[in-house]
Amino acid sequence: xxxxxxxxxxxxxxxxxxxxxxxxxxxxxxxxxxxxxxxxxxxxxxxxxxxxxxxxxxxxxxxxxxxxxxxxxxxxxxxxxxxxxxxxxxxxxxxxxxxxxxxxxxxxxxxxxxxxxxxxxxxxxxxxxxxxxxxxxxxxxxxxxxxxxxxxxxxxxxxxxxxxxxxxxxxxxxxxxxxxxxxxxxxxxxxxxxx
Amino acid sequence: xxxxxxxxxxxxxxxxxxxxxxxxxxxxxxxxxxxxxxxxxxxxxxxxxxxxxxxxxxxxxxxxxxxxxxxxxxxxxxxxxxxxxxxxxxxxxxxxxxxxxxxxxxxxxxxxxxxxxxxxxxxxxxxxxxxxxxxxxxxxxxxxxxxxxxxxxxxxxxxxxxxxxxxxxxxxxxxxxxxxxxxxxxxxxxxxxxxxxx
Numbered sequence: 201x202x203x204x205x206x207x208x209x210x211x212x213x214x215x216x217x218x219x220x221x222x223x224x225x226x227x228x229x230x231x232x233x234x235x236x237x238x239x240x241x242x243x244x245x246x247x248x249x250x251x252x253x254x255x256x257x258x259x260x261x262x263x264x265x266x267x268x269x270x271x272x273x274x275x276x277x278x279x280x281x282x283x284x285x286x287x288x289x290x291x292x293x294x295x296x297x298x299x300x301x302x303x304x305x306x307x308x309x310x311x312x313x314x315x316x317x318x319x320x321x322x323x324x325x326x327x328x329x330x331x332x333x334x335x336x337x338x339x340x341x342x343x344x345x346x347x348x349x350x351x352x353x354x355x356x357x358x359x360x361x362x363x364x365x366x367x368x369x370x371x372x373x374x375x376x377x378x379x380x381x382x383x384x385x386x387x388x389x390x391x392x393x394x395x
Numbered sequence: 396x397x398x399x400x401x402x403x404x405x406x407x408x409x410x411x412x413x414x415x416x417x418x419x420x421x422x423x424x425x426x427x428x429x430x431x432x433x434x435x436x437x438x439x440x441x442x443x444x445x446x447x448x449x450x451x452x453x454x455x456x457x458x459x460x461x462x463x464x465x466x467x468x469x470x471x472x473x474x475x476x477x478x479x480x481x482x483x484x485x486x487x488x489x490x491x492x493x494x495x496x497x498x499x500x501x502x503x504x505x506x507x508x509x510x511x512x513x514x515x516x517x518x519x520x521x522x523x524x525x526x527x528x529x530x531x532x533x534x535x536x537x538x539x540x541x542x543x544x545x546x547x548x549x550x551x552x553x554x555x556x557x558x559x560x561x562x563x564x565x566x567x568x569x570x571x572x573x574x575x576x577x578x579x580x581x582x583x584x585x586x587x588x589x590x591x592x593x
Contacts, residue, residue, distance in 0.1 A: 221570045226419040227503045272479060275497045276471045283464065315420045315501035322494035367585035371416040372578045379574030386569060 203392075205336035208329070211392045212340025218316050219348040220382040222323075225316030229349050230374050232310075239353040242307040243346030247339065249289070249311050250320055253282050254338030257321040258331055278321045283312045316345055351381060398523045405512070405527035411504040412535040412577075413584050418504035421495050422536055423573040429552045432540035434488050435495065436533025438477040440526060442499055446470045447513040447525035454514050466509045467500065474499045504528055539576050543567045 203211075218224050225246070232242050257278050265271050290308045293301045311317060320341050324334040355377050364373050411417045418439075425435045449469050450457075457465050478496050481489040489496065499505065508528050513521040544550055547567030549557030566572050 223420050223423040223570070223573070224498070226423070227417060230416060230419065272475060275475055275478070275500055276468065279467055279471055279500055283467070313501050313503065313506060315498050318501050319420075319494055319498055322497050326493055365582070365586075367582045368578070372581045372585070375574045375578035375581070379571040379578065382569075382571040382574060386571070 203333065205332045207392055208333050209336040209340040212337050213344040213347065214385065214388040215392055217344040217348060217385055218320065218341040219345050220378070220385045222319065224319040225314050225345055228310055228314050229345075229352065229378075230371055232307075233349050233353045233356055233374065236350065236353045236357065238307075239349045240346070242310070243342075243349050245307045245311055246314065246316065246345050247342030249282075249286060249308075250317055250342035250345075251335060251339040252289075253285055253317055254320050254324055254334045255331070256281050256285060258324060258329075258334040261325055274322075274325065275318075278318060279312075282317050282321075286312050316341065348378075348381065352377060398520065401520055401523050402527040402530075405508070405524045406531040406534075410531040410535070411507060411528050412532055413581050415507065416581075417507050418502045418532060419577070421498055421502055422532070422539065423570075423577060424495050425492060426536055426540040426573055427543055427547065427568060428491075429537065429540045429544050431488060431491055432536040433533070434481070434485065435492060436529070436536050438474075438481070438496060439499055439502065439504070439532055440529030442470065442473045442477060443505060443508060443529040444522050444525035446473050446505060447508055447521040448518050449473075450509045450513040451516060451518040451521035457514075462514065463506075466506060466514075470505050470509070471500050504532060535577075535580065538580060539573060542576055543572055547572075 212218065216222065219226070219229060228242065233239050260277060260281055261271075261274065265274055265277060286308055290301075293308075320338050324337055329337060352374060356374065359373065359377075368376070405411075409415070412419070412422055421435065421439075425431045446466075446469050450466055453465070474497065477499070478489070481492070481496060508525060512524045516524070541551065544552075545556070546564045549555060549561040549563055564572075
């Protein structure tokens with residue numbers, strides 16, 4: 201793949217948004233988007249973890265899994281790297297930035313099971329990105345995810361005062377809003393294609 | 396509880412997708428073709444059933460503090476089996492499903508069932524519960540992909556059913572339709588079966 205990392209970064213935010221076109225990270229997206237503050241906190245944590253783990257997993261894949269010919273273990277290794285990194289980050293933040301810990305702390309364990317994190321690692325292997333491209337793709341995907349969850353949280357706050365059929369409460373209406381957002385994002389799709 | 400009741404509960408009355416809103420990611424991503432959905436569903440049934448069984452067997456020897464890690468590793472091992480099986484026997488479908496087979500690991504249904512059921516119940520019960528949850532999930536996938544494939548490609552399981560006069564709806568092939576169809580499905584089921592008044 202010879203796309204410049206810069207293009208890939210923007211493409212990951214807009215034309216192939218990790219949530220709106222690849223459907224990754226839906227669980228925490230639907231459950232956390234009730235308030236804007238917590239959505240923002242989780243989104244920032246996701247950006248950070250995504251960028252770091254896509255770099256780590258790229259290194260692990262190309263310098264450990266491929267030379268030892270154990271590529272079939274990639275799922276287990278990737279998930280361990282992600283879980284260990286999140287744990288490490290939690291300790292680090294608790295020790296050196298207690299204020300940040302109180303805002304981000306509760307979200308960090310949630311991130312390990314966020315499928316966007318593992319998804320980005322797998323996508324970057326399948327599409328054979330190089331190191332710089334992987335970091336750009338990871339960071340872009342994180343920002344795209346933050347964008348999507350912030351938009352949904354904002355709309356859901358307005359929606360509290362509106363009449364919604366009871367059967368659609370919660371997940372139903374959120375899915376419809378997400379669908380409309382996804383249609384909006386299709387408008388970007390002509391700019392660049394990175395499938 | 397009888398085994399049949401366990402199955403009915405986890406497959407229908409407490410279905411993971413429409414009652415607990417879990418496992419949405421892959422439910423939306425692989426539903427553009429019915430064949431992909433079926434294969435994905437079978438993979439999830441296999442992983443759920445055997446992961447539940449294993450976790451239930453080792454539940455008394457797993458320290459509480461590391462149980463999440465143990466569960467994830469058990470699930471990941473079965474997912475690797477599914478992935479290798481697909482790569483060897485159905486390379487084309489494996490390629491189309493892409494990363495979504497690996498993403499079964501982070502599918503919330505698996506952790507959900509392991510945590511809520513398998514870590515407290517007997518192995519056989521957990522096995523049945525896993526199959527039930529997997530069947531419920533597959534059912535949702537098949538319903539969504541039936542609509543998307545019929546309108547998007549005019550075919551069912553790859554067999555052309557609409558004639559030449561049919562103009563495929565390109566929206567059905569793209570991402571938004573999956574969100575809309577799932578929302579409509581949840582709406583319908585809530586109003587019809589769970590007596591949520593409109």
